[in-house]
Amino acid sequence: MLSTRIHDILKNHLSELQTEWFATMASQGGRRDSLTKDAELREQCAEFLRLLMEATRQGSSFDINASVYTPVRELLERLSRARSLQGHSPSETATFIFSFKHPLFNALRREWTRDPQVLGDELWNATLLLDKLGLFTTEIHQRTREEVIHRQQQEMMELSTPVVQLWDRIVALPLIGTLDSGRTQTVMETLLQRIVETSAEIAILDITGVPTVDTLTAQHLIKTVTATRLMGAECVISGIRPQIAQTIVHLGVDLSGVVTKSSLAGAFSWALKRLNQSVHTPPSPRATPAGKG
Structure with a gap:
C-alpha cells in the first residue's frame, strides 16, 4: 500500500x-x-x-x-x-x-x-x-x-430597490445606478410583491438616479411596465431628463404607450389626479396683532 x-x-x-x-x-x-x-x-x-x-x-x-x-x-x-x-x-x-x-x-x-x-x-x-x-x-x-x-x-440589490408607499394606492420605486438583467428581475419581483401587499393601483418608476439609458435598459423598463399592468396597476416612469429623452428618441425605443413625467413630483401629481385625489395645503395661521392675545 x-x-x-x-x-x-x-x-x-x-x-x-x-x-x-x-x-x-x-x-x-x-x-x-x-x-x-x-x-x-x-x-x-x-x-x-x-x-x-x-x-x-x-x-x-x-x-x-x-x-x-x-x-x-x-x-x-x-x-x-x-x-x-x-x-x-x-x-x-x-x-x-x-x-x-x-x-x-x-x-x-x-x-x-x-x-x-x-x-x-x-x-x-x-x-x-x-x-x-x-x-x-x-x-x-x-x-x-x-x-x-x-x-x-x-x-x-435588494437595498437599492426600495418600494415606498407615497399615498393610498400609490407606490414609488426610485432606481439608482445601472439596470441589468439580474437587477431588473429583482426590481420586478419587489415591485409586484409590494403592489399586492398595498393594493396599489399606480406604481411610479423613478429613473432620476439612472445615469444612462440604452436599448437594454429601455427594454427592461418596458418589461417592468408590462408586468405591473398585468397585476392590474398603472405604471408611470418619472425622471425623464432632456438628455435621456433625446437618447430614447435616438435609439428608436417606443414608449408611446407609457406615461412619462420629468420628475417624481410630476408623476405623483398625475397619480393623484388619476385616482381623483388631491393634497390641500392648510392655510397658514393669521398673525396675532401686537398687544393682543
Missing part, C-alpha cells in the same frame, strides 16, 4: 509531529492569534492528524476524492470556510496544510535515511498528498468568498 509508510509515521510519531507542526505554523505565519486561538488551533491540528492517519491506514492511494478521505475533506472544508469568513487570506488558509510538510518530511528522513530510494518515494508521496489537500483548502476558501460576495450583491 502506497500510504502504509506515511500511516506508520503518523501512528508512531503523532505527538512529536503535532508539536513540531504547531511550531512550524508559528514560524511561517500560519497563526493569527486574534483570529484563531492556540487551543483551537491545537485541537484542529490533532483532529486533522487523527483523520489523516485513519485515511492513510485504509487507503491504497493518495486520491483525496476517495471515500476514505471524506472525513478529511469535510474537516478541511469546515476549517477553510471558517477561515475565509474570519478574514484569513487563501495563502494563510493553505499554510495550515503546507506547514505540515516540514515535520512530516523530517520524520520520514529520520526513519528512512539509510534507504534513499524509499525515502525519495515517500517524500514524493507525501508531497502529492499534502499539495492536493492544500489546494483543496484554497478552492473551498475561494468558493466561500464567492458565495459571500454573491450574497452581499443580492443584499445590496
